[in-house]
Amino acid sequence: MSLYNDNIKFLKENYPYVKWDEEHELESNVHEICAINDRKNNVMLGVKVDNHIWSFGSCYDAEMAAEHWVNQFENVNYRTIFIIVGVGNGIYIRKLAEKYPENYIIVCEPDMELFVAYLETQNMKRDFSGKIFLAAGENADALYIELMYQVINYDNKKEIKYEILPNYQNVNEQLVLLYRKKYRDCVSRVIIKRNTIVVDEQTRAENQLRNMFYFYKKFSIGQLYDATEKITHQNRAAIVVAAGPSLDKNITELKKAQNKAFIIVVDTALKTVIKAGVKPDLAIMIDPEKDPSLFENEVIKNIPLCVSIYGNYRIISKHKGEVFFPTGESNLTEALMKKYNKGIYTVPTGGSVANNAFSIVGFMGFGTIILIGQDLAYPNGQIHTAEAYDDEKGIEASNSKYFEVEDIYGGKVYTESNMDSYRKWYEEQININPQIRVIDATEGGAKINGTEIMTLKEAISLTCENQDDIDYRSLIKPTETMFNEEQQEEIEQYFINIESQLSKLKKVLKDQEINYIQLEKMEIRNQQNESKYKRLVEKTSKTAKKLEENELMDFLQLYQNIVEYRVLDNMNDDQDKTLTESIKAAKGGKMICQTYIENIDTVKVKWHQLLIENHLIEE
Structure with a gap:
């Protein structure tokens, strides 16, 4: 042996x-x-x-x-x-x-x-x-x-x-x-x-630029994780409330879990939960185009809220409760955290806001996660809980984008590809985290393999009734923002200097564009073995690394994801056999540089206006 x-x-x-x-x-x-x-x-x-x-x-x-x-x-x-x-x-x-x-x-x-x-x-x-x-x-x-x-x-x-x-x-x-x-x-x-990303590009860009002026004054999701270390929470449950139509069946039961379990509610389910007399411990909103009307209620405006740097800034700017940001979603936020030795936190997601909520309570350390309103399908053709949107129409099942999957009762229910992807993500996370007990108390919708299926009443009786009350809202309330006042002032000065840094970045990009043009010409002439070619390749590689490490490249990418994806598609296209991999790479690099250069002027104008709006400079 x-x-x-x-x-x-x-x-x-x-x-x-x-x-x-x-x-x-x-x-x-x-x-x-x-x-x-x-x-x-x-x-x-x-x-x-x-x-x-x-x-x-x-x-x-x-x-x-x-x-x-x-x-x-x-x-x-x-x-x-x-x-x-x-x-x-x-x-x-x-x-x-x-x-x-x-x-x-x-x-x-x-x-x-x-x-x-x-x-x-x-x-x-x-x-x-x-x-x-x-x-x-x-x-x-x-x-x-x-x-x-x-x-x-x-x-x-x-x-x-x-x-x-x-x-x-x-x-x-x-x-x-x-x-x-x-x-x-x-x-x-x-x-x-x-x-x-391509569909939401303009909105994501606008949100990220504007949300940077809230980010450094708010809280980190890492502070949520730290807060729950004060309790023995492995034996306690968290309830993730999504906005599926089955939520209307059992929402009245949720009040029995108040203070016994930690309740996190996705944006579209908030109206239903508040109407039922339940006070969520935490809400979550990540959608770039989420309807602000979902947050008009004064009670909802005061609930602690997890967001994304790409989330709708109109909601974030008006929210009165604590706002918690992931800190590793962009190069710029990550750079700020590293500068001040702060923790960098991201949220694993399958693409839906409920996926994010699941990840957050998992990281907070809860040993049991109960899902409700998580249909991931359209039972009886319904899309959301009744309170979410007024006069919402159901689906047309004859549309080819809908298909049937197994439901929790062993029958069939209509879903579509994105929702089925969210369901599969849950199944993967359950496999990856066997230490977490996951209960599906939705009472309808698509079956999520690996979950225990029961009613919400049964789930609450099983996991909550013998637990002492905890004021979770007070427990997760941070005593300080992620950056102190002195650090905030330094960050504001950094924001003021971004305009001049973008001008310097523009010069580097123009130099890199010239590098790619020269590489393309030499590739077409098949001069790869010349020492001049090797020096140019080395110079281009060094500049590319320098650009990649620049946190402001995040801003330039905001308005060009669709261009970048098109370049990637062209590089992967084998139709034109006359183009070598090197020629494709040079052409793609040149195209991306040109778009970045154009974007710098757009970003500078927008950033300058935001500095004025946030009173960091005078008009």
């Missing part, structure tokens, strides 16, 4: 995030695993299925077969990322890393038995060298999802090489199908996020 022990040591040193108990005993043996030697005496693993042995490599020459497998990948470039399901003998992973040492490789082994067999028979240190991420062990499922969301974005989604290890599907067909579905869900969510 010395090989096994050596592998465990390597695993712990190089992949500490993989949960692994070397004394773990498998509960059952699903596979009949065999060790086979090829003709060159390489030890291979195989699995016997229906009297047939499926080996994870060629019985003639495993090395040669692995090399042929690696050679199948075409159009590999510096942006290519490999996602491989199955470890097998490790030989395929090793050959892939040897041929593409600079590319990232995500290796997932969801089958515990096969991974144990690998550790017992193969040399992990030999196979796992290079830029290899591993999803395996007791948290393989969660790591697979987490690693994909770290590396997959709109830029590289077409550069992903997703592959199943040879013969692995014959051994683990259901696992292969499940993990392929998780991959496709990830890519789908990336596309949905891109479409949302």
Whole structure:
């Protein structure tokens, strides 16, 4: 067992995030695993299925077969990322890393038995060298999802090489199908996020610029997390109230949980909750175009509110209660936090405000999360709780964008792609956070796998009745803003200086535009080997890094996401075979620089006006 022990040591040193108990005993043996030697005496693993042995490599020459497998990948470039399901003998992973040492490789082994067999028979240190991420062990499922969301974005989604290890599907067909579905869900969510950003671009830009003048005077969501450390909250419940139509069924029960559970309510559900006599402990609003009429009620205006830097500034500017911002949503907010050694906090989201609410109470440490109003579908064709919007019409089920999914009663209910994406996000978070008990007390809507389904009355009886009362509103009330008065004055001076900093940035961008123009000309002339070309590439790379690290680039990107995505689409377009990757990159870089330069003048005018409106400079 010395090989096994050596592998465990390597695993712990190089992949500490993989949960692994070397004394773990498998509960059952699903596979009949065999060790086979090829003709060159390489030890291979195989699995016997229906009297047939499926080996994870060629019985003639495993090395040669692995090399042929690696050679199948075409159009590999510096942006290519490999996602491989199955470890097998490790030989395929090793050959892939040897041929593409600079590319990232995500290796997932969801089958515990096969991974144990690998550790017992193969040399992990030999196979796992290079830029290899591993999803395996007791948290393989969660790591697979987490690693994909770290590396997959709109830029590289077409550069992903997703592959199943040879013969692995014959051994683990259901696992292969499940993990392929998780991959496709990830890519789908990336596309949905891109479409949302493009549609809301102008509004998001306006909100971020204006909200910067509120951000530094308000509170951080980190202060929420700190506040709940004062109580033993692991045994207490938080209730996330969304605005689905089923909320009308059980809203009257919610009052019984007041002060027994922590109640966070999404913006569109606030009217319904207030009408029922419930006092939320926290509200949340992140939508750039959220209807301000939802916050006209004076009671609602005084509820502590979590927001986004991109949230509707008209609501944020008029809110009278405490306002809590994430601090890592933009380069500029992050830069301010780093300057003053403050905590940087973001909120994982599946795209909906209720997803954000779920993440917040999870980070606050509540051991049980109860979902209500979380239909994620349109039961009886309804869209929201009745109090949300006056005269709201239901859906037209005949529209092709709607499709049926399983509901909590075992029947069918209509939903659409974005809502189904939110549902899948919940299922992923439940897998990633097994320590949190999630109860679906919506009493309607789409089924969220991994939740306990019960009525709200049952959920409150089970989790709240024996709890002492806590005044959560007082508990989460901060004693000071995230920046003190002296720091606020320094930040205001920094804001005043931004105009001159943008002028300097414009000059750097013009220089970079010239770099890209020259690169494009040299690429077309095929002068890559000249020393002048190499010096130009180095100069362009250094300037690109300098620009990337400038926090004010955030402002310039506000009005150009659609341009940037178009450039990425062009770079991923294989229609024009005459354009090399380098020419596409030079053309795209030039296009983005030109747009940034135009945006600087737009941003400077808007920022100057905001400085006047906020009385930092005179007109």
